[in-house]
Amino acid sequence: MLRFILRRLLITIPMVLVVVSVTWGLIRLAPGNFYTGEKPIPPAIEKNIRERYGLDKPWYVQYGRMISNTLHGDFGISLKYQGEPVNRILKNALPVSATIGVLAYLLALAVGIVSGTLAALRQNSNLDYTSMAAAMIGISLPNFVLGPTLVLFLSLTWYVLPPALWGGPRHLILPVITLSGVYMAYIARLARSGMLEVLRSNYIRTARAKGLAERHVLIRHALRGGLLPVVSFSGPALAFLLTGTVVVEKIFALPGLGNYFINANLNRDEPLIIGIVAFISIVVLIFNLMVDIAYGFIDPRVRY
Amino acid sequence: MLLSVRNLRTYFDEDGRVVKAVDGVSFDLERGETLGIVGESGSGKSVTNLTIMRLIPSPPGRIAGGEVIFDGRNLLALPDEEMRKLRGRRIAMVFQDPMTSLNPFMRISRQLTEVTRLHLGHGKAEAYEHAVHMLEMVGIPDARKRAEGYPHEFSGGMRQRVMIAMALSCKPELLIADEPTTALDVTIQAQILELIKNLKQETGTSEILITHDLGVVAGTTNRVVVMYAGKVFESAPTGELFSRPGNPYTKGLLQSVPDPTCDTKELFQIPGLPPDVANLGPGCPFAPRCFRAEAICKEQFPPFVALTPSHHSLCHFADEIYKGAS
């Protein structure tokens, strides 16, 4: 078990290096530069800038510096936000993204599991049809439609919630709902199909044959197996959640990682892009590891 | 009388059709006796017994009629709560498939203790000791250690032993064993059946044993019910059923048992396949496969003939077959 964890953590390092290398290559391929704008810059000034940021050096020197920075966990100074170290930007932006991300996932888990399980218990009832119809809508509705729609009604028509920006808890409500919508729907469907399968299984029949009350059959015997698909989904879900925050932070103008990431790309702010990409890959890899470990605790048949 | 099943009907509604899995089944079981139920696959043996336990999944299943009188009370009319108190306590069941009938996520000990904690009011420690004792009784070596394991660490035969330990842990008055050995290999089959037989004697439990294996029926049961297409075709004391069957279907089943003393290489087989119980005609459901069938069999449903007070057969020619067999 410990060896399994150590091995997985060690693999993280080369994987992150591959991800940042590809990112770095893609930045090079894209036309334009962080200093190019509408107006052409005089060649003398351009030469100065390139020298100042080491862009005149051969590509392998630049690449080596980027890799070395990544290995040291220090991504240098942002090119656009003058004098801001990338690490400080990450540190300030992370709590914003983490807060909406975690809240959105918890909300999705709570609503998804409860409605999916109830739907499975009352298969083909009105409750089942309603919640699965809602889930269908939730899955097909992109967050860039759901978000503005919520804003239109709750903020601009009925004035109950703030439409954007980072502030008190009330500012969290709309972004969290917008972000969690798809996952809620997805988890509800996973929970329903997982529970339906388990509730039909022979060991549940055994549990009933023992004379257990229906709630004990459900809680002690059915939930664990029925919700296993939801647990496995949690790994990839985080990755999707991170892409989701990019859109949601843009919609609600929140100062999170996603918003910085978009701006950094528009600005060709290389150190910031690399910093965010490296950070997010580490988070995704570690989260997947945690899901695998959790899986081992839930299902005794899994061995490392 | 411990159990009396009266005219039981269990139907499944399946895309507009009604599958009459059990259609008018009756039989009795005395205390301490073992009743065998035999019949081809799909004849309704499992559904009959799941109905007794009220474990038919609904939908699509429904109990369309009849009574299950257990110790004087009709189980089909009991409130759910009362029925739950009987299940596992006074009526226990061992299922066909030991590989999937235990919860893969739960320790063996817990799966055993939860029954006695529920029904016998055992405390944690007491239930645990009882569980270990039961596992020892069904012949699990190193029971105290194995109790901490999970089902996937047990072989099929061992899992079936665990199921039996679980079923017997509250000393039920009735044990329903639904093909307890079908999924196991032959040597293990014999061990398991012997085990059930001995435990039954020790605890004074009555039993319904469902099986395909007529040899097992001959060796372990007092009475036999032969089922076909959801109906009881014959019902008789075991010895008499084997020596003087009163039904062509039973005769067919007995003939399909390989006889080692006989030289003929070819095995007898009842021709054809069991009918679709969703659309049966008015006549005898076995008629298309029957060697004795006449025009009347296709048109009229056969009577349930009493050959002796304890021997009944569903056939237009029951008397003739019965007499011919002697």
Ligand SMILES: Nc1ncnc2c1ncn2[C@@H]1O[C@H](COP(=O)(O)OP(=O)(O)OP(=O)(O)O)[C@@H](O)[C@H]1O
């Ligand atoms: N859940 C269900 N839904 C629909 N039909 C069912 C269901 N369970 C059983 N049946 C039908 O009921 C009939 C009787 O099935 P049953 O399981 O009682 O047969 P069996 O005699 O136990 O056969 P086997 O020896 O193969 O176990 C079959 O035609 C089967 O298709």
Ligand SMILES: [Mg+2]
């Ligand atoms: Mg069966």
